Amino acid sequence: MKRSFIREILESIDNETISFAGGLPDENLFPIQDLQKAASKVFENPKNLQYAISNGIVPLREKIANFYNKERFFTKPENILVTTGSQQGLFIIAKYFQNKQIIIEEPSYLGAVNIFKMNNLGMQPIYLDHGGIDTQKFDEVYQKIKLAYLIPDFQNPKGSLYSDSKRKDIANSVLKYGGYIIEDAPYSELYFDQKSQSISSYIPDNSFHLGSFSKTLSPSLRIGWIRANEEIIKQLTMIKETIDLHSSGISQYILDIYLDDNSLFENHLDQLRKAYKEKMEMFTSALKQELQEFDFVMPKGGMFVFGSLKGFDTMELVRKCMKEKVVFVPGNQFFLDGRISDEIRFNYTYSTKEQVSKGLRTIADISRTLK
Ligand SMILES: Cc1ncc(COP(=O)(O)O)c(C=O)c1O
Secondary structure (H helix, E strand, O other): OHHHHHHHHHHOOOOOOEEOOOOOOOHHHOOHHHHHHHHHHHOOOHHHHOOOOOOOOHHHHHHHHHHHHHOOOOOOHHHEEEEOHHHHHHHHHHHHOOOOEEEEEEOOOHHHHHHHHHOOOEEEEEEEEOOEEOHHHHHHHHHHHOEEEEOOEOOOOOOOEOOHHHHHHHHHHHHHHOOEEEEEOOOOOOEOOOOOOOOHHHOOOOEEEEEEOOOOOOHHHOOEEEEOOHHHHHHHHHHHHHHHOOOOHHHHHHHHHHOOOHHHHHHHHHHHHHHHHHHHHHHHHHHHHHOOOEEEOOOOEOOEEEEEEOOOOHHHHHHHHHHOOEEOEEHHHHOOOOOOOOEEEEEOOOOOHHHHHHHHHHHHHHHHHHO
């Protein structure tokens, strides 16, 4: 089972390990004081520790709806379902569509692939390039399947960013044939230059747009959301109720209070984008210096740099590196058929400069022993 190998990697991590494996935010950039202030206010009111409503507390749904309204993507609180991370959002949507066929990108996010398998969704992969999938191919396959799972902003694992014209093409196919797309967007705020318009905004009633506070604030809050048609949200809420009644009220109130002063979040996002851009530049220049054979495309946002190390089986390479306490995710983990791959996904947001140089040098040294 593929997940167990990534687990194996993540479980092997101790204090001495240099990890480029997980999709972890930089802990030094968590807005701890502001979250702490919000949390202490939450505990002033015992009602905040009571059971909450299943679809999410109203003021938080209003604030999430306003994220969309600000971008002129008309959204009401009734279009929002608060979920326990976007991971749960994906599970709920997969349950709603269980036993159907679904288009996925190849490579794709393993956490979603496993959910689709568990809900018996037949997956039809379409090759993903750095600028998105081939939209003509998409049109052909979508005509029959009418459901797709896409990560258009700084995709996990490949870091791809869909061009605006591809986004419009995909929306046009959906309008032409009916059906839905699931647009997973946990990295959409982590752009370096400018935010792209979501595909969902062109097709508000035929899309599930997933958001999350995991990559922007803290994954430990476990709060994400689904934006969809109001009637569908009602059905998804029924599925959610069977899973956990509601997402953590404490986390929702913390977020609601934190977001009361909207400039706090906006300033934090600005800082994050700047810091991650610097980290990406630091990581990619270290790659050019330490691991010159690694062929990659410079990311335009997000958390990952993806590329290939020609002539290597990166699964074999990571096994050797694990023994020297450096880890990354080999490309074969992201393909349905588990093929031999020379690709690697590196996370660049988590490690320090010293760890990056040391870690990449270790990988380069080990790769030379495999030649
Ligand atoms: C593409 C994608 N979707 C969803 C998730 C799940 O995020 P969370 O449940 O923390 O919101 C992740 C996490 O890495 C991801 O990369």
